[in-house]
Amino acid sequence: MTDITDHTAADSDAPLWSRLARRMQANWRVIITIIPFAWLFLFFLFPFFIVAKISLAEVIIASPPFSRMIEWTDGGIMTIRLVFDNFTYILTDNLYFNTYVNSLKISVTSTIICLLFGYPIAYGIVRSGPVAKPILLFTIILPFWTSFLLRVYAWMGLLADQGTINNLLISLGLIDEPIRMLYTEFAVYVGIVYTYMPFMILPLYANMEKLDLSLNEAAADLGSRPTNTFFRVTLPLTIPGIIAGSLLVFIPATGEYVIPDLLGGGNVQMIGRVLFNEFSRNTDWPVAAAVAIVLLFLLVLPIIIFQYYQGKASEAG
């Protein structure tokens, strides 16, 4: 490719084949940029509009179970019906509001826990030797080789009243009565932190791997003790990794359905469960769609903040 560019750049009276090649190259650039746009349109924007359309409909007993947005009356007159009741309903009803707040509380807390554990883990991996590093990285990715659902079921077995942990503690004589862990918020935290930890560690690792170790030496050389160096040099330079990892944990954790359902039972209300219930048990697609849309906006907000920060950072850089 570069070879061709060099030729065309060198002389304007290029032979036919080279002009053709150049045009091909220009077209390739268009084709290559179209692919991500097409992908986003087909699998994100288009479905989003369908969901948005459903959220503005009324529930009816039919298949599909919602009213049409555009109707043609006799004589070819088109009427558009937009119903905002679903939004006013979920934004005024305390159940939905509390569930959103609870979801955010759980996902934010889980993100912080993941960060507190993930940061030193990522740092340790970056600093480990050439033999240990690939092994450690492998063990971080290893859980993905087993089905996510299976791993959550395994946690049920561990946390249950008659589960492995309680049995072990009782047999050791540390407790008499089993500690209630399954179907509590604690179990949900365990599940989310366990599941999403790699999503925190990997971006942090990628970020820290690029850090120039001579910066730490330079700081020490200028009289900075190791803790001070961490807070003034290492931490500020790993902010992009912290943000990326936090978003990768926070976003899916907020909408999480399986973990609160299996590990939290009915005791932990998260928005993913509400959405599922509206959709499948109540068959209220429009309300379910409205719940999804509100959730989307809740999640898009931090991404916009992140983009803004990144834009500013790259502007400075």
Add this chain to the structure above:
Amino acid sequence: MGGEEEARAEPARNTGTDEPFVQIKGVTKKFGDVTAVDNVDLDIQRGELFCLLGGSGCGKTTLLRMLAGFEFPQAGTISIDGIDMSEVPAYERPTNMMFQSYALFPHMSVEKNIAFGLQQDRIPRSEIADRVHDILKLVELQDYKKRKPQQLSGGQRQRVALARALVKEPKLLLLDEPLAALDKKLRKQTQFELANIQEQVGVTFIVVTHDQEEAMTLSTRMAVMNAGRFEQIGTSTEIYEFPQSRFVADFIGSANIFEGRVVEDSADHVRVETDLCEIYINHGQSVAKGSQIWVALRPEKIYLSKNAPEKPGPNQATGMVDDIGYLGDTSIYKIRMDNGLILDVTAPNQIRPMSRTHAITWEDKVYLSWEPASAMLLNS
């Protein structure tokens, strides 16, 4: 080795104190099976600009890092200003280092990079501002203090790194290939600037470099390193004019090296028989008669002529021009000698080539000669 060279260099630069400012004694550093620094001794006086010169992997950077406190020797001691540094971590040493990569903090402005070291010493804010201002003036970067390192050119970054290391007024400044990242022209200019700054601030500098020209321009003294040891320590002139080993003769500048046998050794001269010609040396070097020895001859010390010398004698040889390298200011001539050996000879181009009717050209038969003081005896 290095003891006697030391003695020779000392009288000229004795600074009055008895104890050397930096004292390296029997220092050895190994990385696994590799010995990076092998039992070296070195004394450096206060106010010197000392260069550690050597090829990559010779141990010069390791030695510098041990002075900075990033590495600790397995054997031997390093003391700076009379204080043993064995137990002193990098952040408590009276040294500052300028890194080869500069290691500027990318998230801090020029100003903050420079202030960082002063903040560690809990110096009052107003004094920090003053000192940062002064040092920025010294390196002529006043207008760039708000910029981030990425927004600076290579030369500007280099000066920020120097300012950051100098602002703490260290007793000893360590510079790791300070000019390697600059292009040739800027490098030459900065060499002199660096030497000027060193004179102005009077701090002892230790510079690691692989560039012999840099070492020669900058240093008051230098040590040539090879395989973790010092080959020779001395001033630029001493090292260039009297290299002690084949390695030094070859590493510093270029040299034509012959093997020969000493046929006469008297008080004021030595005669060496080589299969090229007899070499007569009168600068006082002395070797036992009959010993096999290496003799080095710098290419620029050989006269080249198309005319035969008036009377035959030692230090004369004949050959044929095999190749010419035109460098602008000088030309390098590759001369195939009668015995098949190829000798390098450099000559200044004082006359324009096109107007030279008597110019030496390819396939010319040429006569080589040199002064009796030109050839050098190598010990090893």
